[in-house]
Amino acid sequence: MKALMSVGALIGVLGLLMLIGMIFGVVPSNTVRLVEGYMPMQVLSELAVFVAGFTGLSYLANSMGMAFPRFWQGVLFWAFVQMYLKFRIYPPIPFSVRAMYGVVSFVAVFMWVSANEEDWKKFRQPILNVLDANTGFHKALRTMYLILVPLLIGGFSFVTMKPSVDEPIELRTVHPAPPASTKVHGKTYTLQTSQNPYRVNLEGKYDQAYSNKLIVEQGMGRLMAPNANPWDEKAEGYLKYVREGGEIFFQNCHFCHGDNLNGRGLHAFAFNPIPANFTDPGTIAQLQETFIFWRVAKGGIGLPNEGFPWASVMPPWEQHLTTDEIWKVILFEYWHTGYYPRTWD
Amino acid sequence: MGSVTRTKLMSVMALCAMIGLLLMPVLVAIPALASDGGAPAADAKKEGGEAKVEKGKDVYYKTEGIVSGPPAPKTTDSEKDYPRYNFESRVLLWFANQQHLYYGSFVLAVPIFCMIIEFMGVVSKDKALAKRYDQLAYDFIKISLTAYSLTAILGGILIFTFLTLYPAFFQYLSGIFRPVMHIYALMFVAESGTLYIYYYGWDKMKEGFLKWIHLSMSVVLNVIGTILMFLANSWIGFMMSPAGVDEQGRYLGNIWHVIHTALWNPLNLHRILGNMAFGGGVVAAYAAYRFLSAKTDEERAHYDWMGYIAMALGVSFLIPLPFAGYWLMREVYAYRQQMGITLMGGLLAWLFIIQATMIGILFLSTNYYLWQALGRMRGAEKYQRYIKYLVFLLTCGFLVFITPHTIVMTPAELKAMGGQQHPVLGNYGVMSAKNGGINVIITTTVLSFVWYMRGNKVSTVSWSKFGNIFMGCFFFFAYLNIIMLAVYGYYIPANVRVGLSVPQVATTLSCLFFMFALNSVMMKGAKQMGPIEWGKISARSQYALIMLATAFTWMMGLMGYIRSSVRLFWHVNEIMRDNSPWAYTHTVGFAANMISANVLFFWISIMFVFWLGALAAKKAPVEAKAAVPGRAAAPAVGH
Numbered sequence: 001m002k003a004l005m006s007v008g009a010l011i012g013v014l015g016l017l018m019l020i021g022m023i024f025g026v027v028p029s030n031t032v033r034l035v036e037g038y039m040p041m042q043v044l045s046e047l048a049v050f051v052a053g054f055t056g057l058s059y060l061a062n063s064m065g066m067a068f069p070r071f072w073q074g075v076l077f078w079a080f081v082q083m084y085l086k087f088r089i090y091p092p093i094p095f096s097v098r099a100m101y102g103v104v105s106f107v108a109v110f111m112w113v114s115a116n117e118e119d120w121k122k123f124r125q126p127i128l129n130v131l132d133a134n135t136g137f138h139k140a141l142r143t144m145y146l147i148l149v150p151l152l153i154g155g156f157s158f159v160t161m162k163p164s165v166d167e168p169i170e171l172r173t174v175h176p177a178p179p180a181s182t183k184v185h186g187k188t189y190t191l192q193t194s195q196n197p198y199r200v201n202l203e204g205k206y207d208q209a210y211s212n213k214l215i216v217e218q219g220m221g222r223l224m225a226p227n228a229n230p231w232d233e234k235a236e237g238y239l240k241y242v243r244e245g246g247e248i249f250f251q252n253c254h255f256c257h258g259d260n261l262n263g264r265g266l267h268a269f270a271f272n273p274i275p276a277n278f279t280d281p282g283t284i285a286q287l288q289e290t291f292i293f294w295r296v297a298k299g300g301i302g303l304p305n306e307g308f309p310w311a312s313v314m315p316p317w318e319q320h321l322t323t324d325e326i327w328k329v330i331l332f333e334y335w336h337t338g339y340y341p342r343t344w345d
Numbered sequence: 346m347g348s349v350t351r352t353k354l355m356s357v358m359a360l361c362a363m364i365g366l367l368l369m370p371v372l373v374a375i376p377a378l379a380s381d382g383g384a385p386a387a388d389a390k391k392e393g394g395e396a397k398v399e400k401g402k403d404v405y406y407k408t409e410g411i412v413s414g415p416p417a418p419k420t421t422d423s424e425k426d427y428p429r430y431n432f433e434s435r436v437l438l439w440f441a442n443q444q445h446l447y448y449g450s451f452v453l454a455v456p457i458f459c460m461i462i463e464f465m466g467v468v469s470k471d472k473a474l475a476k477r478y479d480q481l482a483y484d485f486i487k488i489s490l491t492a493y494s495l496t497a498i499l500g501g502i503l504i505f506t507f508l509t510l511y512p513a514f515f516q517y518l519s520g521i522f523r524p525v526m527h528i529y530a531l532m533f534v535a536e537s538g539t540l541y542i543y544y545y546g547w548d549k550m551k552e553g554f555l556k557w558i559h560l561s562m563s564v565v566l567n568v569i570g571t572i573l574m575f576l577a578n579s580w581i582g583f584m585m586s587p588a589g590v591d592e593q594g595r596y597l598g599n600i601w602h603v604i605h606t607a608l609w610n611p612l613n614l615h616r617i618l619g620n621m622a623f624g625g626g627v628v629a630a631y632a633a634y635r636f637l638s639a640k641t642d643e644e645r646a647h648y649d650w651m652g653y654i655a656m657a658l659g660v661s662f663l664i665p666l667p668f669a670g671y672w673l674m675r676e677v678y679a680y681r682q683q684m685g686i687t688l689m690g691g692l693l694a695w696l697f698i699i700q701a702t703m704i705g706i707l708f709l710s711t712n713y714y715l716w717q718a719l720g721r722m723r724g725a726e727k728y729q730r731y732i733k734y735l736v737f738l739l740t741c742g743f744l745v746f747i748t749p750h751t752i753v754m755t756p757a758e759l760k761a762m763g764g765q766q767h768p769v770l771g772n773y774g775v776m777s778a779k780n781g782g783i784n785v786i787i788t789t790t791v792l793s794f795v796w797y798m799r800g801n802k803v804s805t806v807s808w809s810k811f812g813n814i815f816m817g818c819f820f821f822f823a824y825l826n827i828i829m830l831a832v833y834g835y836y837i838p839a840n841v842r843v844g845l846s847v848p849q850v851a852t853t854l855s856c857l858f859f860m861f862a863l864n865s866v867m868m869k870g871a872k873q874m875g876p877i878e879w880g881k882i883s884a885r886s887q888y889a890l891i892m893l894a895t896a897f898t899w900m901m902g903l904m905g906y907i908r909s910s911v912r913l914f915w916h917v918n919e920i921m922r923d924n925s926p927w928a929y930t931h932t933v934g935f936a937a938n939m940i941s942a943n944v945l946f947f948w949i950s951i952m953f954v955f956w957l958g959a960l961a962a963k964k965a966p967v968e969a970k971a972a973v974p975g976r977a978a979a980p981a982v983g984h
Binding site (some may be wrong): 036079092093096097104169174344 | 726733
């Protein structure tokens with residue numbers, strides 16, 4: 001048990017030192033890389049390792065008779081989580097989300113330190129001491145709080161009330177609800193039931209299971225499935241349409257959406273937000289093909305009211321592409337990213 | 346033949362009369378259905394000699410039916426369709442509706458608790474415990490009775506509000522539901538009658554066979570209550586996903602189609618579970634309030650026990666609630682993709698984040714209460730030092746569960762993030778991760794319950810070591826399976842991903858059922874480290890119960906608002922347009938304030954109901970007081 005805790009403590013110390021190094025810019029923030037695609041589990045795993053490390057540290061300190069006060073354990077653990085979120089995770093997390101996480105971690109720390117009566121007494125003792133202990137130190141602390149608290153409140157009020165030239169926060173709806181149907185080149189498409197006419201098997205019938213087998217592998221490699229190269233001259237049917245969609249994509253879309261469909265094209269950074277990243281599991285992977293069809297055909301200008309603020313420069317492609325071309329380009333996007341369009345069956 | 350037999354005979358007759366009352370509306374309705382279906386054809390024959398029957402196509406079932414009603418009115422923004430009273434009519438209706446729903450839920454849930462608790466008392470072999478259960482059930486129904494009158498008053502106010510503020514809409518809706526309106530009214534009469542006999546017959550029917558008759562009455566009461574709720578649900582189901590009418594909103598003669606809409610069944614299930622969880626929360630809060638204001642140890646012991654039972658009942662319905670919600674949302678998406686996206690990805694997405702936060706609060710409060718409750722058992726210390734790991738698991742699940750897909754940020758933050766999608770948050774913001782998050786939370790809650798149930802006990806079965814290792818491994822692999830399925834969800838088609846929730850839920854429920862069962866077997870004849878010291882629990886635990894109830898109330902208000910506002914500018918989705926000046930979606934802030942106002946009003950009024958209940962208790966005769974459970978020696982069992 002002791003050996004296990006010692007290893008835990010070592011990990012805890014190393015982790016802390018690295019994080020402190022990152023905060024002060026001594027240790028490069030990519031020393032332990034957060035790998036795209038694996039980041040979400042990596043972050044949770046790192047936090048778990050830290051918790052194990054801190055447990056080990058606490059255990060060792062207790063064994064050596066140098067127990068760390070519970071009050072400071074709680075306060076510092078909460079501060080650690082905030083530092084981790086701010087300095088470890090890249091790209092930076094917006095403040096609104098960090099504030100949510102901050103409140104949750106605060107509640108979690110409270111639940112931990114007050115889970116039983118003994119711990120709760122230990123935790124609140126320093127607070128009670130500040131309020132009513134009669135030692136010189138505590139009297140001085142009280143006086144300091146008496147001066148500091150109003151100053152802090154005043155400072156906070158001042159900062160809040162001060163006119164700001166910062167851009168206001170926006171609650172931009174990423175996926176506004178689509179209409180029930182959309183009319184493109186004179187034909188009405190019901191979004192709930194329409195299908196991509198080019199997602200077909202060798203017999204020319206709509207077959208998503210068939211096309212699913214031919215898309216590229218997800219993950220960093222993005223390898224093509226065996227014998228499923230759309231650029232093979234012999235490619236027919238679905239794969240041929242993917243190739244045609246690819247050609248349309250590279251003639252029209254890649255300037256903004258990028259060669260890798262990750263929203264980082266040549267012109268991407270002229271816009272804010274940059275164009276949609278199709279490789280992210282939160283974009284086309286979440287949507288029906290008909291939703292993409294509607295968005296491509298109608299562009300930013302066709303966004304409904306709830307899409308406010310309409311921060312999208314996506315052109316209404318129905319003015320430039322035929323219906324068939326739009327379907328084919330969508331086919332290519334799903335093939336390239338390795339995602340499957342959403343279905344409800 | 347004596348007075349006992351005569352009483353039995355009278356009781357059976359009373360029960361039969363009640364069942365007859367229950368069946369009467371159904372019998373009455375059968376000719377009504379038949380005559381309604383045939384009426385237009387007959388009318389048409391009479392008028393024109395040659396049968397001139399107009400047929401229409403059902404908007405949902407796609408079947409043909411004879412047009413049997415007028416089209417949905419095309420309202421205009423005028424005094425006639427939307428009378429004005431210098432106040433936003435929608436807000437008034439919102440308030441009346443919400444208060445009626447709160448009380449309705451409460452009075453439908455509490456009799457179900459009474460039925461369960463009374464049954465536990467009847468089958469209990471321990472006489473003292475049986476008496477405690479019986480008294481508890483009686484306490485519950487006493488609170489419910491005052492609330493019942495208030496529900497009826499609020500129902501009247503609601504109808505009056507509808508008639509006054511939205512006459513055209515109400516006329517149309519009541520026209521559509523005309524074939525079952527009288528059933529609704531008769532059910533209400535049957536419910537009232539049964540409830541009063543049930544309550545006032547408590548003392549007269551407290552022994553032997555009569556007690557079983559009394560218990561059967563609670564079953565009848567709950568059947569009537571549930572049918573009432575299903576009928577009320579058919580109204581909102583129709584407004585969200587209309588069926589049984591053609592495109593113009595004309596009734597096609599099949600009332601079953603009107604009732605059995607795409608969302609009716611998921612709504613029914615969700616509401617039953619929701620009402621039960623809510624009812625448990627309110628009673629637990631009542632007990633917590635009485636605990637905190639108690640003057641004696643006996644009182645504290647009684648209300649501590651009452652709070653625990655109410656919480657346990659409420660939470661047992663809370664655990665399956667997210668799965669019922671998931672089914673409802675799945676049906677919403679299947680019905681209209683547009684509606685689903687408006688709810689979870691679009692306009693109302695932020696309200697769903699608030700809802701996720703509320704769900705998290707519910708589970709956190711429950712766990713916290715259980716950890717505090719470990720403190721009143723000797724021998725539970727061994728579990729307390731591991732609580733921090735449960736906190737970690739709960740927090741990770743909670744953080745993932747509340748991560749928004751649509752993030753509030755400044756354009757500068759958006760730029761710094763390098764696009765709308767964050768590589769970490771983006772993954773947490775979608776359903777696959779959230780399913781993992783909530784299942785981790787629920788599994789951890791199950792684990793807390795298991796710890797609580799074995800808190801003061803040491804298993805004495807010969808295979809206890811193996812049993813403990815097996816349980817540990819079971820939970821470990823359950824967590825592993827839930828997390829792996831959540832990750833796997835990113836690599837498969839969406840329709841398969843949706844199906845992944847089934848093995849995840851199955852994993853969580855396996856923990857619940859198998860581990861509870863195994864734990865019970867292991868703890869049979871276990872060595873007790875000490876009794877449960879009812880009343881010796883921290884005040885924080887009681888605040889956790891109050892928090893639980895408040896979060897339930899707030900979440901009910903929120904979800905009601907979300908469900909209602911997803912129709913956007915429709916009274917009846919895609920059939921009858923809302924042309925009032927208030928047919929816009931409120932801001933998140935306004936909605937939150939309105940929900941808070943509703944919650945505040947409900948709690949103030951229910952405090953009044955509690956006060957009335959306490960007033961009656963004070964006047965109880967001395968001998969009745971002697972039977973108050975807290976005054977009896979606390980039994981060793983209890984959970």
